[in-house]
Amino acid sequence: MASVKTAISLIAHRDATSPVLDAAGIPAVSAGTCGPDLASAPWEFDLAEALAGTPGYGPGASSSDVAPVSTPRQGQLPQEYKDADDGGLEDRILAAKAALGDRVVILGHFYQRDEVIKFADFVGDSFQLANAAKAKPAAEAIVFCGVHFMAETADMLSGPGQSVILPNLAAGCSMADMADIESVSACWEQLAELYGTEPDAQGRVPVIPVTYMNSSAALKAFCGEHGGIVCTSSNAATVLDWAFERGQRVLFFPDQHLGRNTAKAMGVPLDQMPMWNPRQAWGGTDERTLRDARVILWHGFCSVHKRFNVGQIEKARAEFPGVRVIVHPECPMPVVDAADEAGSTDYILKAITAAPAGSTFAIGTEINMVNRLAAQYPQHTIFCLDPVICPCSTMYRIHPGYLAWVLEGLVRGEVLNQITVPEATAIPARVALERMLAAKP
Structure with missing residues (x-):
């Protein structure tokens, strides 16, 4: 099966040579991808953002999300890496890896493009890679082919003297940016006014903060400082x-869908899960509702998983009787309810691995992972619920050119794109992260 990059290139070529015209005779955006810009190289967006003076997430699922001014931007990649073809970049990466040996470890998230993931020493989800960051204490450098919050976590969990590198600084996360330390702190102060701070007769405090791994180091530190945890x-x-x-209720941020789906499966009623919108007074809710709350959900979401809908599941069932539908818990609740199962990326992988030959799966998660699974398990029929190729915008900012650039920098003794979390933030964040690592499912 063709990689996502190859599929996008083929669609772009088809549209350029035989474009589909709309009613006005103007070339229409292909139904094959969520945006024609996906065929462009990531460094074109680095340059465009530099010229505009504003950051962005790039093409893909998060293209319409608004990036805060503080979003990191990537400087210009040297021209030699832009000009190199795929084969040339592969030779340079392999040569650099051979020269560095055990001095470097490359981590790759499941959602990363195939052209990068093939060089990874560890491949996994955020939980697995958080542990993998601790598994190679002798490595001088950890090159994290993922997104910014993952590299921050690796830096906080890595040993002294280890450098964590993010090949493209523009690889952020729009979900993580939907909750910031100022907004969460303001929410916390309002909740303290409402609930007070004293524990109940069972010793449970009024609120426990829980942040999803997809959040900044500052929010992980907030949880560590306020008796909370990362998940x-x-x-x-x-x-x-x-x-x-430990608490009477939970403030869960930034992903509303993971919080709602998880708590609902645990028996928490929906009317006890109000949503807090930081742009509205009292989060857009009221004191009575908040007093009855068990889980207060933040108004955040993943733009990749927001694309999935119940209609896609119904279509899959109609076309493939007996199909097994598995979706990620970041999907909206109606999608999770309509699916057969919901689980993490590692859960999806294990389900496919354990299935009898000839099984059919419709998967609701990022397209790079789904295409890779289809190629790795040809004995099954595996397809993405969303028929439109629309990868994670920020994962897609990592390209072999950036990987070659940072690895060759290490060969020269130069650390490029190092991610460093200040110790004042890292200390309390590690408390919340260690609690997470101890909470084994």
């Missing part, structure tokens, strides 16, 4: 159990 999609239920033992 991943694979241990969210375990983390909520931990929190309910």
